[in-house]
Amino acid sequence: MTTMSETIIKIDSTGVYYRDLNARLREAITNGATKIELQNVYGQRYIGTDLNQPVEIEIFGTPGNDLGAFMNGPRIIIHGSAQDGCGNTMNEGEIIVHGRAGDTVGLSARGGKIYIRGDVGYRAGIHMKEYQGKKPIIVIGGTAQDFLGEYMAGGTIILLGLKLKDGQDHLSRYVGTGMHGGVIYVRGNIPKYHLGREVGVAKLNEKDNAVLKEHVTVFSGLFGFNADDILKSNFIKLYPRWLRPYGRLYAY
Amino acid sequence: MKTFVTPKFKVNRDEDRCIQCQVCVNQCSFGANYYDAEENKVKSREELCTGCHRCEAFCPTNAIRVTYNPLDYRGNYNWRPDIIEDITKQSETGGVLLTGMGDDKSQRIYWDHIVLNASQVTNPSIDPLREPMELTTYLGQKPERLELEPGTHNLKTKMTPQVKLDVPVMFSAMSYGAVSLNVQESLARAAKEMGTLWNTGEGGLHPSLYKYGDNTIVQVASGRFGVHADYLDAAKIIEIKIGQGAKPGIGGHLPGEKVSADVSLTRMIPEGTDAISPAPQHDIYSIEDLAQLIYALKEATNYTKPVSVKIAAVHNAAAIASGIVRGGADIVVIDGLRGATGAAPKVIRDNVGIPIELALASVDSRLRQEGIRHRASLVASGGIRSSGDVAKAIALGADAVYIGTAALISLGCHVCQQCHTGKCAWGICTTDLRLTKRINPEIGARRAANLLRSWSIELKDILGGLGVNALESLRGNRLHLRGIGLSDTELEILGIRMAGN
Numbered sequence: 001m002t003t004m005s006e007t008i009i010k011i012d013s014t015g016v017y018y019r020d021l022n023a024r025l026r027e028a029i030t031n032g033a034t035k036i037e038l039q040n041v042y043g044q045r046y047i048g049t050d051l052n053q054p055v056e057i058e059i060f061g062t063p064g065n066d067l068g069a070f071m072n073g074p075r076i077i078i079h080g081s082a083q084d085g086c087g088n089t090m091n092e093g094e095i096i097v098h099g100r101a102g103d104t105v106g107l108s109a110r111g112g113k114i115y116i117r118g119d120v121g122y123r124a125g126i127h128m129k130e131y132q133g134k135k136p137i138i139v140i141g142g143t144a145q146d147f148l149g150e151y152m153a154g155g156t157i158i159l160l161g162l163k164l165k166d167g168q169d170h171l172s173r174y175v176g177t178g179m180h181g182g183v184i185y186v187r188g189n190i191p192k193y194h195l196g197r198e199v200g201v202a203k204l205n206e207k208d209n210a211v212l213k214e215h216v217t218v219f220s221g222l223f224g225f226n227a228d229d230i231l232k233s234n235f236i237k238l239y240p241r242w243l244r245p246y247g248r249l250y251a252y
Numbered sequence: 253m254k255t256f257v258t259p260k261f262k263v264n265r266d267e268d269r270c271i272q273c274q275v276c277v278n279q280c281s282f283g284a285n286y287y288d289a290e291e292n293k294v295k296s297r298e299e300l301c302t303g304c305h306r307c308e309a310f311c312p313t314n315a316i317r318v319t320y321n322p323l324d325y326r327g328n329y330n331w332r333p334d335i336i337e338d339i340t341k342q343s344e345t346g347g348v349l350l351t352g353m354g355d356d357k358s359q360r361i362y363w364d365h366i367v368l369n370a371s372q373v374t375n376p377s378i379d380p381l382r383e384p385m386e387l388t389t390y391l392g393q394k395p396e397r398l399e400l401e402p403g404t405h406n407l408k409t410k411m412t413p414q415v416k417l418d419v420p421v422m423f424s425a426m427s428y429g430a431v432s433l434n435v436q437e438s439l440a441r442a443a444k445e446m447g448t449l450w451n452t453g454e455g456g457l458h459p460s461l462y463k464y465g466d467n468t469i470v471q472v473a474s475g476r477f478g479v480h481a482d483y484l485d486a487a488k489i490i491e492i493k494i495g496q497g498a499k500p501g502i503g504g505h506l507p508g509e510k511v512s513a514d515v516s517l518t519r520m521i522p523e524g525t526d527a528i529s530p531a532p533q534h535d536i537y538s539i540e541d542l543a544q545l546i547y548a549l550k551e552a553t554n555y556t557k558p559v560s561v562k563i564a565a566v567h568n569a570a571a572i573a574s575g576i577v578r579g580g581a582d583i584v585v586i587d588g589l590r591g592a593t594g595a596a597p598k599v600i601r602d603n604v605g606i607p608i609e610l611a612l613a614s615v616d617s618r619l620r621q622e623g624i625r626h627r628a629s630l631v632a633s634g635g636i637r638s639s640g641d642v643a644k645a646i647a648l649g650a651d652a653v654y655i656g657t658a659a660l661i662s663l664g665c666h667v668c669q670q671c672h673t674g675k676c677a678w679g680i681c682t683t684d685l686r687l688t689k690r691i692n693p694e695i696g697a698r699r700a701a702n703l704l705r706s707w708s709i710e711l712k713d714i715l716g717g718l719g720v721n722a723l724e725s726l727r728g729n730r731l732h733l734r735g736i737g738l739s740d741t742e743l744e745i746l747g748i749r750m751a752g753n
Contacts, residue, residue, distance in 0.1 A: 019551075022551055026554065045544070045547070045548075045551075046547065046548055046551040046552075049548060049551045049552050050481075050551055050552045050553065052481055065544055066535075066544060066545075066548045069548045069551075069552065070479070070480070070481060070484065070548070070549075070552045072480065072481045084535070085535050085544070085548075088535060088548065089479055091480045091481065104534055104535050107476075107535055108475070108476035108479075110480070110520055123534055126534050127474075127475065127476070127528075127530065127534070129520070129521055130522070131516075131520040131521055131522065134520075150534070151528060151530055153521065153525065153528070154522070178530075180525070180526060180528065181522075181525060243508070243525060243526070244507075244508055244525075244526050245526070245528075246505050246526065246528070248347070249347060249505075250345075250347045250348050250349075250350045251341050251342055251344075251345040251346075251347035251348060251349050251350065
């Protein structure tokens with residue numbers, strides 16, 4: 001059922017096959033919709049893929065894999081959790097997840113912003129890049145599973161660990177394995193032996209703090225946290241020790 | 253450290269012919285020729301010579317002959333000169349040996365053990381000069397059956413996207429960065445002229461090449477370099493690259509030195525940084541995951557383009573290909589042991605993967621057995637050298653083939669296997685602007701188009717001789733093939749009979 005009031009469109013997604021749902025999204029946007037509400041989403045894949053306009057999509061329920069894959073512009077708000085591949089190869093846009101997200105959040109993303117209130121699965125921010133004015137950012141309210149920021153080549157990941165107990169370390173292992181660009185800010189601590197060997201640890205400088213403050217403020221605004229409280233905690237900065245990790249691997 | 257590697261080549265200069273003009277000095281990008289001003293004499297540093305024969309081709313007085321340096325080591329069938337040289341290089345650097353092009357070792361080349369049939373007496377051959385011959389090929393998923401509207405006889409079956417090829421030979425994936433922009437433009441123009449396709453490789457599509465979009469296959473690989481909405485929209489076919497014959501299971505590192513301003517623009521990464529393609533695609537750990545990416549790309553382009561999946565020919569290629577077809581791919585590309593590369597560890601290039609002839613035959617057979625052969629087109633690549641190889645590949649079950657090395661040879665490549673150095677003297681596998689201008693896209697396009705033109709005439713000759721007038725009649729028709737000098741097992745896998753039988 002589709003109801004239309006001005007340019008806000010509501011779509012009941014119950015039992016709608018993903019291909020039909022996405023076709024309907026495309027059609028609505030072609031017809032000039034600027035705000036779309038998807039209700040009762042149950043695992044439909046690829047929502048927001050192939051949408052190049054600055055439209056806002058609000059999702060109630062649980063969208064399926066590859067949410068916003070190759071996305072180039074829209075703002076997606078999920079009142080629920082995201083599955084695997086959320087923001088896969090994203091170019092531009094915003095994804096706000098009020099629950100948690102699955103594996104490979106922001107895989108190879110080149111631009112855009114992803115805010116997740118809860119935890120993320122394996123390999124979040126893997127091979128994220130940056131290019132010219134584009135600099136992707138992932139803010140994770142909870143903690144991450146292994147291989148956070150693997151092969152990272154650009155962009156920023158902020159890991160807040162808001163649900164960790166005082167003094168409890170993040171559990172993610174192999175963090176930043178193969179990292180050769182970008183930066184990860186971590187609230188709390190990741191033990192050194194859980195970091196990839198390409199990763200360096202540093203204190204945040206003024207510039208880092210400014211970046212952190214900017215994104216944590218946005219994050220807190222979205223999910224109703226107090227940014228100052230979060231920023232009061234200790235943060236560490238993870239950075240690539242070499243920009244060319246494999247430069248000396250070859251004989252000729 | 254003093255190198256113990258002896259020069260592989262000798263640059264023989266005929267002093268009577270040499271006029272000290274220094275053309276050879278300017279042409280050699282490896283620094284093997286130099287001018288000694290004190291003696292007013294052109295000389296050579298033979299240890300730097302790669303045997304690319306650029307100087308020889310451009311010497312105005314024909315004074316140069318590059319020959320093998322006769323390395324008369326004590327004869328040893330086991331410790332051959334190339335093996336001694338490899339170990340020496342490794343001892344001096346401690347690094348992985350890199351190389352370019354395809355496997356140059358002596359594994360059996362099955363094309364040379366397969367022969368084609370021709371018509372004699374009992375059925376007439378056809379003269380392609382006077383009768384129409386059809387090479388047209390459509391790539392894409394074919395429906396189970398066709399339904400027509402009663403009355404109007406219009407097509408009722410909804411067709412998935414099909415891509416038409418006038419010649420069943422496409423240019424295989426070579427990325428900008430591995431090859432120069434002028435090479436890509438030469439191939440793109442030739443593809444347009446001849447009604448076939450070229451492939452961007454995993455390196456994005458340069459803005460100046462968008463106009464060839466209708467003849468372009470764009471690649472989506474593990475690094476996702478340059479992949480964005482316009483890139484996908486521009487293409488005729490989208491190809492997911494899982495693997496390549498020269499380096500199955502291995503990713504790629506485009507070194508920072510090769511990431512020039514223009515390369516950075518198409519790959520969409522900062523200038524001078526390494527472009528690292530991880531070995532796996534980290535959103536693909538299974539056939540189900542592959543299906544997910546296939547459909548993500550179909551969604552991203554609204555089901556308007558076929559999606560192809562390219563894998564290296566490995567032991568279980570047939571089962572994997574079946575999974576790929578069931579995962580929703582419209583085209584499956586199999587790249588064999590001899591598939592080439594801009595750079596790969598030598599040990600992988602020469603030791604991993606299986607010959608394309610065997611892989612192609614087993615994949616085609618398997619898909620037929622499972623009744624799903626129509627659900628995807630099959631493209632063979634890796635070491636296709638002539639129209640004869642093309643005809644045999646098609647008879648073994650391929651819908652079309654990719655050529656890479658053959659296409660580069662048409663532009664001037666002399667297969668010296670130095671692609672990984674980025675110093676290609678023929679201006680092909682390099683991003684050095686001093687060298688890349690050695691390929692003029694207009695002339696390059698003409699040479700590459702000429703190659704396809706001659707192969708298509710030859711293919712028509714082969715078809716005519718077989719007594720058929722369409723490539724479709726040869727496709728998968730292994731009765732037109734016979735094997736020579738092959739074992740029963742080899743014949744069985746190839747699905748062909750022994751010659752004389």
